[in-house]
Amino acid sequence: MRRWSLLMLSMLLVLSLASPAAEKITKGKFAAIEVVKFDVREGIQFPPDYQVLLVEDLIKQLENSKKFKQVIRTGENPADAAAPALKLTGTITEYKAGSRAKRYLVGFGAGKTKVVAQVQFVDRTTGSVLLDRKVDGKVIIGVIGGDSRGATNGLAKEVSKVAKDTFF
């Protein structure tokens, strides 16, 4: 009995610690988002052109979501500087280059391209991390095997969905 009550107490403690972070997120509060170039974890050989492509894909997908009034790049300022804004940062934690030829000729998941990132949505004013999430992008199949660059676009789509679901 005592063991159960201790367990319940510890669970309540964990919930009480976790809830303030969730309460911080007010739906529809943020009108602008800044996209920062993702870092690459040491040892991960993520091509530099994919890093640039990922930023472009993130900007495109966040704009297409039509939720943010403004999607800005590092170095730019939002139109309304006083309005609350988000900052999207992240780290590439896993990358598998894959092979278009294997995807086309073998199939069944062979030659899969995969990009995994740990992304953070940060309040641009306070600097507090509002959301920390693992997201990924994959190319498993496509026209003539599918272009490997689609993995960054897949990741960007998932980030955009997470942003839409969490902040709106």
Next chain:
Amino acid sequence: MKHHAIPILLAGFCGGCLSASAAVETESLTIRKAFHGGGIPRLRLDQRVDLTFKPDSVLVMKGKNTVATVPFTRIRRVQLLSADRHYPGATYAAVLAAGYGGAFLILKKRKVDVLLVEYVNERGGQMGMILQMPKLDSARSRSWLERFNIQVEDPAPTPAPQQAKK
């Protein structure tokens, strides 16, 4: 008299042509039919573009339209990478023409260089432009940029990403 005059006239004309083309070479360098690898708004991936390097800027042209202009003063970093290109369009045609055997054309790759230009836009925002071109053209681009004091970096090679040709 007339027979002597023609070669002299021709020589004068050709001399003029040579000096004119040499003048153009020093004023600008044009790389034709590079592939757009990303970063330029309103352009699809793998669209063909022409690059014109001038003494103070680089222009990206689609036909007669300039789709991007990057002054050298706004360039922050230039990297030259290696990549492979497949032939998905040709593979599709080969499959239609020769059946499943044609699918093996996907194994054929072509080595290309990727010119990665990182720059800032007029609002100070960080941007990037990815262009794929043959090795000979990338060497010409590099020498042009270095002539105007823009450092071109060669990062450590990474596993070649599979990139498509449409």
